[in-house]
Amino acid sequence: MYNRGMNQQFEKKELKKKSENLSDWYTDVILKAELADYAPVKGTMVIRPYGYALWEAIQEIFNRMMRTRGVENAYFPLFIPHSLLEKEKEHVEGFSPQLALVTIGGGEKLKDPLVVRPTSETIMYAMYAKWVHSWRDLPILINQWNNVVRWEKRTYLFLRTTEFLWQEGHTAHETEKEAIEMALSAFEWYRQVFEDYLAIPVYQGIKSAAEKFAGAKTTYTNEALMPDGKALQSATSHNLGQNFSKVFDIEFATRDGKTDYVWQTSWGLSTRVLGGLFLTHGDDNGIILPPKIAPIQIIIMPIRKKDGDAKILLARGVELRETLTNSGIRVKIDTREEPSVGRRFNEWEVKGVPVRLEVGERELASDTVVLVRRDTGEKVTVARKEIITVVQKLLNDIQKSLFHNAKKFRDDNTRDAATYDEFKNIMSSTRGFIRAFWCEDAACEAKIKEETKASIRCLPLSAKKENGTCIYCGKKAIHRWFFAQSY
Numbered sequence: 001m002y003n004r005g006m007n008q009q010f011e012k013k014e015l016k017k018k019s020e021n022l023s024d025w026y027t028d029v030i031l032k033a034e035l036a037d038y039a040p041v042k043g044t045m046v047i048r049p050y051g052y053a054l055w056e057a058i059q060e061i062f063n064r065m066m067r068t069r070g071v072e073n074a075y076f077p078l079f080i081p082h083s084l085l086e087k088e089k090e091h092v093e094g095f096s097p098q099l100a101l102v103t104i105g106g107g108e109k110l111k112d113p114l115v116v117r118p119t120s121e122t123i124m125y126a127m128y129a130k131w132v133h134s135w136r137d138l139p140i141l142i143n144q145w146n147n148v149v150r151w152e153k154r155t156y157l158f159l160r161t162t163e164f165l166w167q168e169g170h171t172a173h174e175t176e177k178e179a180i181e182m183a184l185s186a187f188e189w190y191r192q193v194f195e196d197y198l199a200i201p202v203y204q205g206i207k208s209a210a211e212k213f214a215g216a217k218t219t220y221t222n223e224a225l226m227p228d229g230k231a232l233q234s235a236t237s238h239n240l241g242q243n244f245s246k247v248f249d250i251e252f253a254t255r256d257g258k259t260d261y262v263w264q265t266s267w268g269l270s271t272r273v274l275g276g277l278f279l280t281h282g283d284d285n286g287i288i289l290p291p292k293i294a295p296i297q298i299i300i301m302p303i304r305k306k307d308g309d310a311k312i313l314l315a316r317g318v319e320l321r322e323t324l325t326n327s328g329i330r331v332k333i334d335t336r337e338e339p340s341v342g343r344r345f346n347e348w349e350v351k352g353v354p355v356r357l358e359v360g361e362r363e364l365a366s367d368t369v370v371l372v373r374r375d376t377g378e379k380v381t382v383a384r385k386e387i388i389t390v391v392q393k394l395l396n397d398i399q400k401s402l403f404h405n406a407k408k409f410r411d412d413n414t415r416d417a418a419t420y421d422e423f424k425n426i427m428s429s430t431r432g433f434i435r436a437f438w439c440e441d442a443a444c445e446a447k448i449k450e451e452t453k454a455s456i457r458c459l460p461l462s463a464k465k466e467n468g469t470c471i472y473c474g475k476k477a478i479h480r481w482f483f484a485q486s487y
């Protein structure tokens with residue numbers, strides 16, 4: 001007979017422990033939760049249905065956000081003529097070490113080799129040049145959901161793979177003001193995706209010249225902190241100015257009869273965020289998914305005693321599924337006979353389903369259900385007629401609590417460093433974010449990175465002008481920048 005108290009002892013040893021080795025746990029849990037798997041080509045991965053459902057949820061959320069500004073989805077080709085990419089010098093230099101080139105097609109050597117897109121600025125803007133003639137053709141507000149390839153030597157499931165999925169938004173405007181507003185909107189949508197849905201707090205700021213996107217005027221970035229004290233750059237939005245439009249001749253007749261180049265933005269959010277999601281909220285028992293993004297919010301488990309009546313229990317489970325589904329809650333029922341209940345509990349825990357709903361003979365008799373929180377393990381018995389209210393509150397609480405815990409960790413691990421010694425001590429022990437004055441000279445930035453592995457993550461949008469001295473060279477500095485080691 002099944003004993004509730006025993007379930008914690010089943011098979012837990014199989015999963016590597018997050019508390020012991022984050023990186024081993026991370027790989028192990030992604031494979032065991034069936035989020036992704038290694039593919040035959042090194043550095044590539046298969047995103048399995050459970051992992052892909054998370055990506056689809058993000059797509060749905062983000063599509064909704066983009067529509068509020070009239071951004072539409074389209075599709076541009078995977079192959080880009082190498083000559084097109086070479087047009088913007090800074091851009092091609094930024095990407096050249098990571099390019100995958102097709103040199104043979106249809107058995108013949110190609111005159112102009114094709115690049116497998118690392119990002120689509122060049123191919124899209126060649127088309128924009130064709131489409132834009134007058135201010136009446138503006139703005140162009142296009143996004144595409146696609147895959148890109150950037151050759152990576154060291155890869156890591158979701159966080160760094162040679163091929164990844166993302167959205168790339170590319171807009172063209174009459175004025176720089178309008179372009180900046182667009183770039184900032186996308187930047188704000190990203191914050192909402194992270195904080196409100198994935199429960200990952202982010203610092204929002206601008207990149208230093210050395211860290212910004214190749215070809216951008218300004219790069220806005222969202223920076224999250226992972227449990228090992230390293231930052232994850234999670235989504236960026238760029239004000240491209242007229243850098244690309246001048247190169248690609250995207251010229252238009254202005255309202256007052258002159259000609260000008262369009263003002264552009266590009267912005268991207270990739271499957272990398274899922275890596276950040278898994279790292280942020282998991283524990284020794286597996287990942288923990290915030291309810292707002294979880295493909296399954298509640299797993300219903302009818303628990304039958306050896307001689308119990310399976311039919312009645314199953315009927316109750318199905319009834320509960322209907323009630324919950326009708327209230328817009330994403331539910332699945334586990335009706336399997338095998339493996340054992342304890343093992344199945346563990347499977348759903350590894351997969352991070354926010355709430356487990358148990359119903360057995362006892363609950364049947366008392367017209368109740370048992371709800372178990374994935375994040376805290378807390379159990380409550382609830383009258384069946386109150387289930388919707390309780391479940392909705394519970395999901396809400398879990399969402400809030402995950403964000404709260406992640407934010408506390410992030411805030412506790414954001415420190416000020418007044419001297420370079422202090423800076424080095426932090427970076428070689430706890431890591432995390434360091435706020436420090438920097439003179440904005442790229443040479444100091446490079447030295448700091450070389451000596452501490454910490455790069456400049458961003459200058460927070462909220463940063464005020466101050467009088468300080470550079471942590472490295474001692475020269476005048478007016479801003480405290482955020483530094484961290486990063487993924």
Ligand SMILES: [Zn+2]
Pocket residue numbers: 438439440441444470471472473474475
């Ligand atoms: Zn300096």
